Amino acid sequence: MAHRNIKSTARDSFGDFAPAFVAYSEDVLFGDVWRREALALRDRSLLTIAALVAGGLSEQLPYHLRLAEENGLTPEELVEAITHLAFYTGWPRAASALSVAKAALASERSLRIPLSG
Structure with a gap:
């Protein structure tokens, strides 16, 4: 079971200005890396x-x-x-x-x- 989901503030900060950055923040950084249970x-x-x-x-x-x-x-x-x-x-x-x-x-x-x- 993965750690709880953590809300990124990237969408609030960058919205449509940097959609790829928002996606990486939400999907990879906080959606995957922060949810790994090794730490x-x-x-x-x-x-x-x-x-x-x-x-x-x-x-x-x-x-x-x-x-x-x-x-x-x-x-x-x-x-x-x-x-x-x-x-x-x-x-x-x-x-x-x-x-x-x-x-x-x-x-x-x-x-x-x-x-x-």
Whole structure:
């Protein structure tokens, strides 16, 4: 049995402008790759966030941070993962990702994530 279906936002973002991209996003990426059971959805989310942070691709982070929460990662785990990535991907990339995460996670639930540990 495959993982649950995850809704792509590609159709909302690109609609008729890039129909092939929408089809690949819906049918291949979220319709096949994300549904494979060799990795848990939680793990796929964590890997995706790590790749986005490493590449400095913060525009896609809000969607994937919210998806990561749906897939079982807590805000504290997400902050910890990004903090850990700072030492491997670079401080500026992690700082940018934390800024995006702070806004995305706070807007989702009005969270105040403790920074002491």
